Amino acid sequence: MSWLKRMVLLGALGLAPALHAQVDDSESEAETEVVVPDSAALQALGVRLARLREAAQQTDSVRTAFEQAELAIERAREARQLGDEPRALRAEQIADAATTLAERRLALAREREAMRIARARLEDAHRSQGAAREALKLAQKRAAEAP
Amino acid sequence: MNTLRLALGFVLLCGACSHAPRTRTELDAARLAHAKALHVKERAPELFQKVTEAEAAAKAAGDDEATRADQLAIARLWLEAAIAECERADSAGARLVIEREIEGVQAQTQRDQASAHALDLELERRAAAQIAAQEIKRALERAALTQGQRPKLDKATETGAARALWTRAQLVIEAARALGASGQDLEEAQKLGDAARAALPSKPDVALDLADRALSRAWIALGPVRAIDGAVSDGEKQALREELDVQGAALSRDDRGLSASLSDMFTPQDRLSASAPRKLARLCALSSAHPKGARRFSVSAASEAAAARRREQLSAALQAAGCDGERMGIDARVQAGSALELTFFAY
Numbered sequence: 001m002s003w004l005k006r007m008v009l010l011g012a013l014g015l016a017p018a019l020h021a022q023v024d025d026s027e028s029e030a031e032t033e034v035v036v037p038d039s040a041a042l043q044a045l046g047v048r049l050a051r052l053r054e055a056a057q058q059t060d061s062v063r064t065a066f067e068q069a070e071l072a073i074e075r076a077r078e079a080r081q082l083g084d085e086p087r088a089l090r091a092e093q094i095a096d097a098a099t100t101l102a103e104r105r106l107a108l109a110r111e112r113e114a115m116r117i118a119r120a121r122l123e124d125a126h127r128s129q130g131a132a133r134e135a136l137k138l139a140q141k142r143a144a145e146a147p
Numbered sequence: 148m149n150t151l152r153l154a155l156g157f158v159l160l161c162g163a164c165s166h167a168p169r170t171r172t173e174l175d176a177a178r179l180a181h182a183k184a185l186h187v188k189e190r191a192p193e194l195f196q197k198v199t200e201a202e203a204a205a206k207a208a209g210d211d212e213a214t215r216a217d218q219l220a221i222a223r224l225w226l227e228a229a230i231a232e233c234e235r236a237d238s239a240g241a242r243l244v245i246e247r248e249i250e251g252v253q254a255q256t257q258r259d260q261a262s263a264h265a266l267d268l269e270l271e272r273r274a275a276a277q278i279a280a281q282e283i284k285r286a287l288e289r290a291a292l293t294q295g296q297r298p299k300l301d302k303a304t305e306t307g308a309a310r311a312l313w314t315r316a317q318l319v320i321e322a323a324r325a326l327g328a329s330g331q332d333l334e335e336a337q338k339l340g341d342a343a344r345a346a347l348p349s350k351p352d353v354a355l356d357l358a359d360r361a362l363s364r365a366w367i368a369l370g371p372v373r374a375i376d377g378a379v380s381d382g383e384k385q386a387l388r389e390e391l392d393v394q395g396a397a398l399s400r401d402d403r404g405l406s407a408s409l410s411d412m413f414t415p416q417d418r419l420s421a422s423a424p425r426k427l428a429r430l431c432a433l434s435s436a437h438p439k440g441a442r443r444f445s446v447s448a449a450s451e452a453a454a455a456r457r458r459e460q461l462s463a464a465l466q467a468a469g470c471d472g473e474r475m476g477i478d479a480r481v482q483a484g485s486a487l488e489l490t491f492f493a494y
Contacts, residue, residue: 068224090217097197097224104231111238118245125252132259139266146270147277 036080041092042073048099049073052106061105069098174202174222182226185233194229198222282311283393287429290359291422294352305351309358313343316362323365326372336364363429366390366436374438379493387437387494394429404440404492412487417448417456424464430489431470440493442475447482454479461487 038046049069056066076091182188188195201222208215286308289297300308320336339361346354373383387405391398396407407430412423419427434442446461448454458479465475 065224065227087213087217090214090221093201093221094217094224097201097221097228100194101224101228101231104228104235108231108235108238111235111242115238115242115245118242118249122245122249122252125249125256129252129256129259132256132263136259136263136266139263139270143266143270146273 036077038077039080039088039092041096042076045069045073045092045095045099048103052099052102055106055109056102059106059109062102062109065098065102065105069095069102072098174198174219174226178223178226178230182230182233185230185237187226187229187233190236191229191232194225194232197225198229201225279311279315280389280393282308283315284395286312286355287359287393288395288422290355291425291429293421294356296421297352302351305355306347309343309347309351309354312355312358312362313340313347316340316343316358316365319362319365319369323368323372326369328368328372330368330371332364332368336361336368339364359425359429363432366432370435370438373436379437379439383437383439384494387433387491390433390436394426394433404490405494406488406490408486408488410486413446413448413457413460417453417460419460419464424468427461427464427470428468431465431468434470434475434489434491437491437494440491442489442491444475444477445480445488445490446477447480447486447488449481449483451479451481454481 049066052062052066056063072091072095076088076095079085079088079091182195201218205215205218205222208218289308290312316336317340320333320340323333323336339357343354343357343361346357384405388398391405391407394407394409396409399406399408409426409430411420412426414420444461444465446454446457448457458477461477
């Protein structure tokens with residue numbers, strides 16, 4: 001994720017404190033190299049996000065939520081790395097909510113696509129019905145005119 | 148571009164680093180109103196509960212600005228998820244209505260297509276029946292003449308006429324059998340039909356005569372079966388009309404019943420025409436095939452004496468054809484023309 005995009009997203013999410021902490025913490029990153037493993041909750045979120053990755057490329061509304069979730073996960077990792085567990089837990093909550101939002105928006109997008117197809121099918125069905133009605137009228141006319 | 152990027156970064160960083168209140172203190176009013184309109188609270192209670200909890204956590208955070216901002220962000224995300232869920236449910240409900248409408252429209256389309264197809268088939272059947280009737284008419288007309296009187300035709304045409312008549316006879320035989328007819332008339336009809344088929348390839352004119360007689364006998368065989376039921380059915384009326392029509396008769400219906408008028412039955416000298424005896428024999432057979440009610444012949448001539456002569460000629464011919472005279476009276480009228488009329492009162 002680009003630096004600029006990340007800044008904009010952080011602002012949009014109201015996650016400025018995280019950025020603030022990150023800017024401060026970045027100076028000490030070089031000194032602490034111990035990697036804290038992801039919590040079970042983060043791992044589960046990772047699995048859910050992996051399922052959404054492809055759909056997120058195709059649907060704007062899903063992509064926005066997807067990126068919010070990714071950013072929050074990153075933030076949770078950073079906070080945990082720094083030993084700030086409350087902030088890490090809040091970031092996990094944000095990631096959970098954003099992932100859920102991405103899932104629901106994906107479901108909504110799919111439903112809207114199904115609706116679009118249903119409307120097209122309805123139009124098609126009406127067209128076919130019109131043609132069938134015309135054919136029937138012609139057949140009735142032929143039958144009436146036949147000796 | 149770089150200047151713009153720097154400026155934007157500066158603005159965001161200032162916002163992020165400032166200690167002044169910079170987060171929204173509550174959820175967006177418009178989105179909340181939208182959620183209310185969608186009845187999110189009732190329709191997505193689990194998601195809405197999380198909104199409430201996050202809002203409460205934001206309030207509880209007090210001066211902890213970071214916690215407060217995070218909790219509000221969480222509340223906003225859950226609210227959007229709940230809205231998306233309700234919009235999806237609304238869309239699914241609307242789609243279900245459309246799907247049902249599609250089913251209805253498709254069912255109507257299928258009914259219309261089936262009706263149109265049935266009409267087309269009926270038209271084809273009628274056209275085929277007309278062609279067959281024309282063929283039979285020509286064949287019967289030819290069969291009414293003696294072999295010497297018949298116009299010369301090529302063998303294929305002769306064979307075609309004989310085959311048409313044989314097919315008709317065979318159909319009537321099969322119908323009589325299906326209706327439960329039996330006895331000597333049916334056996335005789337079958338024998339004549341078999342003989343006609345055997346003669347078809349080599350002697351089509353002989354086959355034509357045999358098929359004509361087979362048809363008459365098959366009609367006679369049908370009579371006892373039809374006599375069982377009291378009332379004349381619509382099917383019987385239709386059958387009689389068709390059979391009289393292929394005899395070349397002009398049909399009319401009035402309060403007396405169904406009348407068939409055959410022209411050219413008498414010569415100007417008040418004698419029966421060459422084809423009349425065979426045609427009368429067929430009318431007799433048809434009369435046996437449709438036995439319900441009385442029927443009456445009517446002959447007309449320009450004078451009383453001529454009409455009487457025609458009645459005499461007709462009576463003799465009917466007797467020769469083995470017609471049941473008891474129910475067949477003959478009226479003689481003074482009227483121009485050589486037509487002969489037979490009225491079926493019950494049909």
